[in-house]
Amino acid sequence: MSMPFGYASPEQIMRDRAEYARKGIARGRSVVVMQYADGILFVAPNPSKALHKISEIYDRIGFAAVGRYNEFESLRLAGIRYADINGYTYNRSDVTGRGLANLYAQQLGMIFTESIKSLEVEIVVAEVGEEPERDQIYRLTFDGSVFDEQGMAVIGGQAEAVSGRLKERYREGLPLAQALEAALFALTEPGGERPAPAQLEVAVLDRNREHRKFLRLAGPRLQRLLEETELPTPPAEPSPAPAPETQPPIGPEGEIDTGSGE
Amino acid sequence: MNNLFTNTGSPSFTEFLGAYAPDLLPTRAQALAVPVEDQIPHATTIIAATCAGGVVMAGDRRATSGNIISQRDMEKVFRTDDYSCVGIAGTASTGIELARLYRVELEHYEKMEGRSLSTEGKANRLATMIRGNLAMAMQGLVVVPLFAAYDPDRDAGRIFGYDVGGGPYEQRQYHSIGSGSIFARGSLKKLYRENSSAEDVVLTCLQALYDAADDDSATGGPDVTRKIWPVVAVITADGYRRLSDDEVAEYVQRLIDGRMTDPDGPTAPLR
Numbered sequence: 001m002s003m004p005f006g007y008a009s010p011e012q013i014m015r016d017r018a019e020y021a022r023k024g025i026a027r028g029r030s031v032v033v034m035q036y037a038d039g040i041l042f043v044a045p046n047p048s049k050a051l052h053k054i055s056e057i058y059d060r061i062g063f064a065a066v067g068r069y070n071e072f073e074s075l076r077l078a079g080i081r082y083a084d085i086n087g088y089t090y091n092r093s094d095v096t097g098r099g100l101a102n103l104y105a106q107q108l109g110m111i112f113t114e115s116i117k118s119l120e121v122e123i124v125v126a127e128v129g130e131e132p133e134r135d136q137i138y139r140l141t142f143d144g145s146v147f148d149e150q151g152m153a154v155i156g157g158q159a160e161a162v163s164g165r166l167k168e169r170y171r172e173g174l175p176l177a178q179a180l181e182a183a184l185f186a187l188t189e190p191g192g193e194r195p196a197p198a199q200l201e202v203a204v205l206d207r208n209r210e211h212r213k214f215l216r217l218a219g220p221r222l223q224r225l226l227e228e229t230e231l232p233t234p235p236a237e238p239s240p241a242p243a244p245e246t247q248p249p250i251g252p253e254g255e256i257d258t259g260s261g262e
Numbered sequence: 263m264n265n266l267f268t269n270t271g272s273p274s275f276t277e278f279l280g281a282y283a284p285d286l287l288p289t290r291a292q293a294l295a296v297p298v299e300d301q302i303p304h305a306t307t308i309i310a311a312t313c314a315g316g317v318v319m320a321g322d323r324r325a326t327s328g329n330i331i332s333q334r335d336m337e338k339v340f341r342t343d344d345y346s347c348v349g350i351a352g353t354a355s356t357g358i359e360l361a362r363l364y365r366v367e368l369e370h371y372e373k374m375e376g377r378s379l380s381t382e383g384k385a386n387r388l389a390t391m392i393r394g395n396l397a398m399a400m401q402g403l404v405v406v407p408l409f410a411a412y413d414p415d416r417d418a419g420r421i422f423g424y425d426v427g428g429g430p431y432e433q434r435q436y437h438s439i440g441s442g443s444i445f446a447r448g449s450l451k452k453l454y455r456e457n458s459s460a461e462d463v464v465l466t467c468l469q470a471l472y473d474a475a476d477d478d479s480a481t482g483g484p485d486v487t488r489k490i491w492p493v494v495a496v497i498t499a500d501g502y503r504r505l506s507d508d509e510v511a512e513y514v515q516r517l518i519d520g521r522m523t524d525p526d527g528p529t530a531p532l533r
Binding site for chain 1 (some may be wrong): 266267269275278279283286341362363366369370373376435513
């Protein structure tokens with residue numbers, strides 16, 4: 001039987017699309033989302049002050065993404081529209097992270113199967129609850145799969161290596177400063193230099209806040225928090241790490257994954 | 263669902279709502295068989311006055327339908343974001359819906375754009391929403407809000423008034439709306455002092471509300487037996503704060519103690 005010219009089997013098409021998306025995502029740097037004592041912490045190395053990787057969706061819901069900026073930005077805006085319209089139609093408490101994750105999953109899945117090119121994004125939807133047991137972290141991949149993560153999630157280029165390092169340091173109910181320390185430890189390659197405060201995007205969903213739980217930590221506030229992590233080092237010393245963090249002064253963009261080692 | 267993912271090109275929630283679910287707009291035009299007039303509850307007096315480094319808003323708790331008191335503990339002052347609030351007078355139901363929509367409008371813009379609207383921007387946005395209700399206002403569903411905000415650029419409180427056609431009209435020092443507003447404004451004129459502390463301005467506003475309730479049947483005074491107190495909000499650089507019932511009760515107690523001996527309240531010096 002003769003095949004029409006240019007035929008590709010569905011399996012081949014899906015494999016190619018997945019490969020393409022993975023390569024795109026692997027180019028970016030990782031983002032860490034983890035639980036801490038009072039809620040959920042988001043940490044992303046991000047030199048840009050204008051283009052956010054982390055943002056607020058609704059009262060208790062935050063969003064983190066890696067990959068192509070214009071693609072995840074349109075997902076973010078859609079999420080805000082979804083949350084605001086539902087909160088306005090029903091009640092603010094009726095907007096849930098699960099509902100939002102489902103919406104994203106449908107959209108990502110649809111684009112993955114129907115479009116020529118899948119979205120090159122990986123996202124996290126996190127919702128802070130009244131108590132830690134009710135916190136939720138969902139990780140979504142480019143093909144619309146949803147993973148219900150426990151305690152922490154890492155997305156982006158070197159996700160596996162980063163989440164390996166994060167597991168070393170992660171404990172339940174860490175105070176904010178220690179949780180930030182753990183996240184930075186995880187995001188720093190062994191022997192690499194930690195990103196400067198100006199190169200960091202940090203935010204929390206703090207269950208103790210009133211009304212809207214999302215809060216960006218930047219400027220002097222972040223500076224103070226970072227100093228807090230450096231001074232008292234008894235609980236989790238960074239020294240057992242394979243390398244002391246003294247040199248080499250690599251630029252923030254220096255260690256970008258080329259995408260070759262998928 | 264797909265509608266959610268289409269870029270509307272505008273960070274306005276009201277515009278999005280108009281395209282996505284127009285029947286949810288509080289200002290949707292409907293032809294009423296008969297104008298509603300007094301048959302549905304009306305909210306009454308709201309007062310706002312600036313204090314040193316901020317602004318105070320206070321509202322009574324009464325809603326009336328004609329000569330009937332339809333609710334004793336209604337809330338008419340709404341937090342709209344960290345630095346602003348809206349008080350409503352007129353048709354209660356439309357007003358509540360409008361305040362709710364306005365809150366989402368401000369928040370939606372902030373999340374979409376990553377910055378808050380300027381104080382003037384917020385005031386203008388509210389004007390457009392009120393103007394959208396003009397057709398309904400003509401049929402008796404009148405809503406007139408009062409907008410108060412802390413302006414971080416000036417480190418001061420600002421007050422904006424409206425009419426049924428929109429506005430805004432920026433007000434200096436103090437303003438009041440609703441059926442008891444005439445009496446409240448007379449009282450404020452005599453008692454208001456510029457750059458007073460927030461505590462003093464709260465008391466001034468409560469005195470003015472008491473005077474309004476004294477002369478206007480649609481404005482409720484503090485209900486001592488049921489322990490229903492006016493809603494008082496203070497907005498400063500620290501953000502919006504609604505005074506707790508206990509705090510307001512304390513102010514009211516002081517006010518009532520004074521009026522026991524002097525029923526008309528404090529007097530302003532003649533010279």
